[in-house]
Amino acid sequence: MKSIAVVGYGVIGKRVADxxxxxxxxxxxxxxxxxxxxRIQNAIRKEYDIYAATAEAEKEMKAASIPAKGNLQDLLKKTDLVVDCTPKNIAAKNVEIYKKLSIKFILQGGEKHHTTGHSFSAENNYQSAINLDATRVVSCNTTSILRTLTTLKRADLLDYARGTLLRRATDPWESxxxxxxxxxxxxxxIxxxxxxxxxxxxxxxxxxTAAVKVPETLSHMHYWNVKLKKQATKEEVLNAFKTSTRIKLINYDQGLVSNNTIKEMFLDMGRPWGDMxxxxxxxxMLKVVGDELFYAxxxxxxxxxxxxxxxAIRALTGIETDAAKSIAKTNISLGII
Structure with missing residues (x-):
């Protein structure tokens, strides 16, 4: 059992902690x-141990009757690995603390690749992260790109890919x-x-890739045009996508016509926050025309x-050296079927 700390209890941090x-x-x-x-009151309700990131924060927590168990340094003394989910650029400053204390750490996609020297996507490069001191889990959009293109690459179908991203304008709670x-x-x-x-x-x-920010907050949407290495059938492409347990094939004609209907489906499935x-x-919607593939x-x-x-936690700490076993274990725990 490795002891894991979460620094930054925001949109990503609270989900990572859970x-x-x-x-x-x-x-x-x-x-x-x-x-x-x-936000931190909810962490108390879940009986998570709370620590203050700064001396000023510790004073404010005390004034608000939040039972902080100490500061960041106190937390790090007990930790094998830190998952830093703080806002962009703050994590890069925390890295010096983690390195000084020889603590393994994981950053999120808002930080630059050179900050860790390794960037992570489970189905693509798990093995290269085993026992490293640090990695960066790439951003949400980049994660989706790697998941989909990696399946096509494994099937020896991928030549090159061109994508247009419609990006949500902000997080819902900050609208x-x-x-x-x-x-x-x-x-x-571009x-x-x-x-x-x-x-x-x-x-x-x-x-x-090319990207456009749009006035909505529920999700991002991608449109892709992929040049295949050879002419293929739709069935071949779908079979390639099905090799990923983290791609869910949905159907427009089943009422899943928009991001809000998809979100509602995951809420009905009982996912926390309706998370997908x-x-x-x-x-x-997927189409194959000769050696060209189109999907969204x-x-x-x-x-x-x-x-x-x-x-990434399992890879860096060496808990599990088999990517497929880690992915399966994570999927089961989070209800990814």
């Missing part, structure tokens, strides 16, 4: 943050603070960062990286 808590081969030793509001209304905002650069980010995991991929850990890819899917940016993070 996922760690249902594993039988790792122990959530505590969560650490600067907040003293309803009152920002986002966009009645407009769409294209990213200036390729957008997701394509090069996918290549940080798999340099062999020939992938280019899988890539939801439309089976009946939806990405839950709050949830897709959660199983990847659990697998």
């Amino acid at each position: 996922a760690i808590n249902v594993q039988d081969d790792m122990n959530l030793i505590g969560v650490c943050d600067v907040i003293s509001d309803w 009152h603070l920002g986002g966009i209304m009645n407009t769409m905002v294209p990213e200036k650069d 390729p957008s960062h997701q394509g090069p980010d996918a290549k940080s995991v798999d340099p062999e991929l020939d992938v280019i 850990y899988e890539v939801a890819l439309w089976e009946d 899917y939806v990405v839950d940016n709050q949830a897709i990286v959660i199983p990847e993070t659990i697998d």
Whole structure:
């Protein structure tokens, strides 16, 4: 049993903490943050040990009657590995602390690849992460790109891929603070960062992405045009996608016509927060024309990286050296069937 700490108890951190808590081969030793509001109160309700990230945060927690067990340094003394889920750029500063204390750590996709020197996607490069000191679980969109393209690559179908991403404007709980209304905002650069980010995991991929920010908060949507190595049938392509346990094939003609209906399905399935850990890819929309493949899917940016993070913990700590066994174990624990 490895002792795992979560630093940053926000949208990703709270989900990572819950996922760690249902594993039988790792122990959530505590969560650490600067907040003293309803979010950390929920962590107390779940009986997680709370730690303050800064001296000021510790004072505020004490004033709010939050039973903090200590500060970040106190937490790290008990920890085998840290999953840092703090906002972009904060984690990069925390890295120096982890390195000084020789503690393994996992960062999220908002940080740069060079911060860890390794970027992770469970079905692609699990083996290369075994017993490393650090890795970065790539972003939600990049995770979806790697999952789908890796299946095509394994089937020896993938030549190159070109994708357009429709990106949600902000997280739902922060909609009152920002986002966009009645407009769409294209990213200036082509390729957008997701394509090069996918290549940080798999340099062999020939992938280019373009992205547009759209006025909604439920999910991202991707459209892909893939050049296949040979002419193939739709069945061959679907069989390739089915080799991933984290791609869920859905059908437009079953009423799953939009991201909100897909979200409702996962809520009805009993997933916490209606989380969709899988890539939801439309089976009946997928088209193959000669050696060209066209498909679309939806990405839950709050949830897709959660199983990847659990697998990354196992790889770095050496709990499990077989990628397939780790993925299967994580899937069962999170209800991915």
